[in-house]
Amino acid sequence: MTSSRPFKHAVDLLTQSGLRPTRQRVGLARLLFEAGDRHVTAEQLHAEAMADNLKVSLATIYNTLHQLTAAGLLREVVVDPSRSYFDTNNTLHHHFFHEGLGWLVDVPGSKVVVEALLQPPPGTRVTRVDVIIRLADAPEGEPEVGAGGNRRLE
Amino acid sequence: MTSSRPFKHAVDLLTQSGLRPTRQRVGLARLLFEAGDRHVTAEQLHAEAMADNLKVSLATIYNTLHQLTAAGLLREVVVDPSRSYFDTNNTLHHHFFHEGLGWLVDVPGSKVVVEALLQPPPGTRVTRVDVIIRLADAPEGEPEVGAGGNRRLE
DNA sequence: GTGATTGCAAATCTTTTGCACTAAA
DNA sequence: TTTAGTGCAAAAGATTTGCAATCAC
Numbered sequence: 620m621t622s623s624r625p626f627k628h629a630v631d632l633l634t635q636s637g638l639r640p641t642r643q644r645v646g647l648a649r650l651l652f653e654a655g656d657r658h659v660t661a662e663q664l665h666a667e668a669m670a671d672n673l674k675v676s677l678a679t680i681y682n683t684l685h686q687l688t689a690a691g692l693l694r695e696v697v698v699d700p701s702r703s704y705f706d707t708n709n710t711l712h713h714h715f716f717h718e719g720l721g722w723l724v725d726v727p728g729s730k731v732v733v734e735a736l737l738q739p740p741p742g743t744r745v746t747r748v749d750v751i752i753r754l755a756d757a758p759e760g761e762p763e764v765g766a767g768g769n770r771r772l773e
Numbered sequence: 774m775t776s777s778r779p780f781k782h783a784v785d786l787l788t789q790s791g792l793r794p795t796r797q798r799v800g801l802a803r804l805l806f807e808a809g810d811r812h813v814t815a816e817q818l819h820a821e822a823m824a825d826n827l828k829v830s831l832a833t834i835y836n837t838l839h840q841l842t843a844a845g846l847l848r849e850v851v852v853d854p855s856r857s858y859f860d861t862n863n864t865l866h867h868h869f870f871h872e873g874l875g876w877l878v879d880v881p882g883s884k885v886v887v888e889a890l891l892q893p894p895p896g897t898r899v900t901r902v903d904v905i906i907r908l909a910d911a912p913e914g915e916p917e918v919g920a921g922g923n924r925r926l927e
Numbered sequence: 928g929t930g931a932t933t934g935c936a937a938a939t940c941t942t943t944t945g946c947a948c949t950a951a952a
Numbered sequence: 953t954t955t956a957g958t959g960c961a962a963a964a965g966a967t968t969t970g971c972a973a974t975c976a977c
Contacts, residue, residue, distance in 0.1 A: 678935075679933055700849070833959070
């Protein structure tokens with residue numbers, strides 16, 4: 620798994636972002652950044668913290684997720700209208716999203732080429748381009764295409 | 774505003790989708806489909822209906838938006854974690870989304886080429902590819918690029 | 928200490944639901 | 953009639969907020 624960031628002690632990550640390394644934040648930073656690239660919802664992270672014996676309130680989970688996002692350590696991924704996902708991969712990339720199962724998988728930026736044949740509206744600038752490849756389960760005998768083949772999508 | 778053709782059109786749209794053309798649904802269909810391509814939130818449509826003297830409850834707005842979406846007449850656009858937008862354009866296209874102002878603008882499918890150099894995960898199939906070009910206000914003296922120029926985005 | 932951080936509970940906001948009432952066919 | 957559709961108010965989730973208690977420095 621390609622870590623998006625050279626490993627750093629959780630305390631350093633926080634300190635360098637101007638966040639006081641409290642017990643809660645250090646614990647959450649560990650859960651988030653020590654296991655490679657991940658995508659979590661606030662609820663999921665909370666459950667994980669509990670399971671890890673880290674006592675944190677949901678309010679603090681939200682606070683911390685937003686602070687880490689503001690610090691550039693996390694990125695919010697908008698794919699589901701009912702909840703927010705936070706992504707620990709802060710390199711240029713896109714996503715596969717399985718609507719039924721609710722899971723996200725990174726797609727390296729190098730694997731997707733987006734060519735836009737137009738300019739952004741006057742007075743605006745592009746801040747980011749998100750490509751979301753929505754998935755569903757394939758039918759029974761799914762026709763398998765040659766692995767690694769390119770795929771033109773529109 | 775009292776043209777009978779659009780009225781008939783809305784009724785037909787509903788009927789052909791297996792939806793009983795009730796006063797509320799017809800009124801909403803007219804608001805949605807008589808003005809070209811639009812993007813509305815439930816709250817916006819509700820306000821519009823009120824302003825148009827169409828008495829509809831918010832619950833019915835939600836019901837109708839979802840029914841029209843299920844019927845393929847609307848498409849839900851997920852760009853903002855706090856609310857859903859419904860798009861009356863059901864052709865292949867993508868979006869510009871201004872984060873600060875909350876507006877959406879269609880980008881014709883023909884203006885965006887997405888090339889994915891990988892296959893979807895085993896057992897899945899691609900249902901849709903969404904490209905969201907996120908915008909912010911351009912800085913004061915924005916450097917204007919030649920109009921119509923292509924733009925490689927990643 | 929003192930200022931930042933946390934937890935809790937209440938508050939918000941969007942969206943959904945239960946159910947009696949109303950209207951289309 | 954018969955059955956779908958509607959409105960209301962309550963419920964459900966996700967997220968935020970106010971504020972006193974607590975912790976880091």
